[in-house]
Amino acid sequence: MGLVEDELQDVRKLCEHLIIGSKLVSCVQTMVRVEIKRTSFKYIIVCIQFPAEYPSVPILIELKSKTLSEKLLYKLTGICEQEAKKYLGKPQILKVLKFIRTFIDENPLSCCFDEISDVRKDLNNDKDELKLRQKNSIISLRLHQGKYHLKTKIKVPDDYPTSSVSLEDVETNFPPLFERHFKAQAIETARQCVEPPLGKKTIRPIFPTSCFT
DSSP, rough: OHHHHHHHHHHHHHHHHHSSTTTEEEEEETTEEEEEESSSSSSEEEEEEEOTTTTTTOOEEEEOOOSSOOOHHHHHHHHHHHHHHTTTTSOHHHHHHHHHHHHHHHOOGGHHHHHHHHHHHHSTTOOOEEEEGGTTTTEEEOOOOOTEEEEEEEEEEEETSOOEEEEEEEEOSOOOOHHHHHHHHHHHHHHHHHSSSOOOOOOOOSGGGGGOO
């Protein structure tokens, strides 16, 4: 067997054992397709093809996802291509799949990539700050408006957006009444994004049923 067929055989044997949350969908010379899933949202489909000059050149990689950002996938594809180049002349598929799984695990904020980008656009670049702490899945936010400021940490759960974000370590010079209102409103807004209404109002009929019998 040639190098490609040997590698395909290794992928069939090892992929789902070595790559946590992976599912091998297709493993033939024309296409290797693997689904890698951490949560229902952190889910990537990896499509790999062998160029004619392989393994002297890197494998061809396409990443797909119905949930994650297209911009994120584009950037991650480029990073994966660079990772594959480290193994020229050697099998590359399992190395790249491991890399993608590690990326998902070590970048928990990838699930809100576009949202973070949108928030950055709305910041006042002179004073406002937004910092990411990927390891702890926390967004540190510092906002200023006139003489007032607000500093907080937004904790993003692993199963976001199924579960809502939470606020931690809120600091502000707003009066206590306003601070409590801001916190309560933020918590309620986050809850409404992931949960149904707390209680449905029943509509009472205008006319009693007996009127129609």
